[in-house]
Amino acid sequence: MKLPELKIADLKLEFPIIQGGMAIRVSMAELAAAVANEGGIGVIGASVMTAKELKAEIKKAKQLSDGIIGVNIMFAASGFSELLQASVEAGIDVIISGAGFSRDMFNVGKETNTPVIPIVSSLKLAKISEKLGASAVVVEGGNAGGHLGSDEYSFDLVKKIVGKINIPVIGAGDVVTPEDLEKMLKLGVDGVQMGTRFLASKEASVADNFKKLCVEASSEDVMKIMSSVGYKANSIKTRFSELIKAGEAPPPANCTDCLKSCTKKFCIKDALVAAKAGNMDTGVFFTGEGIGRVNKILSTKEIFKEIKDYFRE
Numbered sequence: 073m074k075l076p077e078l079k080i081a082d083l084k085l086e087f088p089i090i091q092g093g094m095a096i097r098v099s100m101a102e103l104a105a106a107v108a109n110e111g112g113i114g115v116i117g118a119s120v121m122t123a124k125e126l127k128a129e130i131k132k133a134k135q136l137s138d139g140i141i142g143v144n145i146m147f148a149a150s151g152f153s154e155l156l157q158a159s160v161e162a163g164i165d166v167i168i169s170g171a172g173f174s175r176d177m178f179n180v181g182k183e184t185n186t187p188v189i190p191i192v193s194s195l196k197l198a199k200i201s202e203k204l205g206a207s208a209v210v211v212e213g214g215n216a217g218g219h220l221g222s223d224e225y226s227f228d229l230v231k232k233i234v235g236k237i238n239i240p241v242i243g244a245g246d247v248v249t250p251e252d253l254e255k256m257l258k259l260g261v262d263g264v265q266m267g268t269r270f271l272a273s274k275e276a277s278v279a280d281n282f283k284k285l286c287v288e289a290s291s292e293d294v295m296k297i298m299s300s301v302g303y304k305a306n307s308i309k310t311r312f313s314e315l316i317k318a319g320e321a322p323p324p325a326n327c328t329d330c331l332k333s334c335t336k337k338f339c340i341k342d343a344l345v346a347a348k349a350g351n352m353d354t355g356v357f358f359t360g361e362g363i364g365r366v367n368k369i370l371s372t373k374e375i376f377k378e379i380k381d382y383f384r385e
């Protein structure tokens with residue numbers, strides 16, 4: 073199979089691959105630029121950054137790459153509108169948003185001529201997105217990393233949406249290897265978004281023991297927790313994620329109201345910050361169920377080389 077080119081609005085990608093944005097400063101300029109340099113879209117996970125910090129990060133990514141740089145902003149985050157504004161002011165190439173759905177971002181996209189790509193988990197939202205002016209949709213199932221909008225397996229969900237809308241469909245969830253990519257493309261998607269594979273990359277900004285955990289974990293080590301955002305999320309089984317599941321995790325100690333709405337049963341931000349730092353006692357380690365097929369920490373260049381070699385054969 074030949075790897076197709078992907079066109080989103082006026083943007084032409086050499087590889088039909090979007091690196092999933094990862095909040096809490098996990099996908100930063102270094103990773104985004106590395107992916108953009110390979111011909112995909114590199115995405116900075118904006119949530120929890122200040123507007124000033126995000127602008128500086130976008131500037132840094134653009135200094136490191138002439139490729140396509142996007143931001144991912146969680147709609148559920150209190151700072152959503154401010155970060156959206158900061159991104160367009162900094163000249164971002166694409167806006168991607170998950171964990172909720174913003175109608176306003178489409179207006180910002182139109183006013184600034186910036187493609188907007190929502191992450192959706194139903195045909196209904198995919199159709200609404202097209203009507204509102206989305207340049208593409210990421211369709212993400214319940215086996216993906218990060219917060220989830222559906223329990224359905226991504227490959228099944230994608231089948232329900234491909235062919236039903238006239239904008240590019242990007243499949244996300246459980247795409248880790250070149251074989252997975254081929255399988256997803258054969259369903260008729262225009263491209264894929266991959267998070268877990270890039271989380272276990274040299275350029276991802278997480279502690280080495282988080283990456284080690286990724287390499288050692290099997291798919292059976294992934295469990296669902298109910299995040300305080302109000303969505304389910306996949307995370308590696310640890311003592312702390314079991315505590316959350318049992319409803320015994322401690323309530324937030326220093327709440328900064330980082331979310332528009334929070335159950336306040338525990339602090340997901342603190343738990344993700346702890347995971348990023350590699351703290352096995354208090355961290356929540358988000359990964360997709362495809363983690364079992366991540367056997368090595370690779371550089372972004374090596375990840376793309378594997379894909380290039382596979383599709384050349």
Ligand SMILES: Cc1cc2nc3c(=O)[nH]c(=O)nc-3n(C[C@H](O)[C@H](O)[C@H](O)COP(=O)(O)O)c2cc1C
Pocket residue numbers: 091092093094095096098117118119144145146169170171191212215216217218219244245246247248265266267268269271358359360361362
């Ligand atoms: C550690 C981690 C953090 C994530 N953070 C975000 C986020 O801030 N916003 C978002 O929309 N998606 C987030 N995601 C989801 C990814 O962008 C991507 O859609 C997902 O990882 C795709 O599934 P995969 O992990 O099976 O490849 C995150 C995923 C991971 C693994």
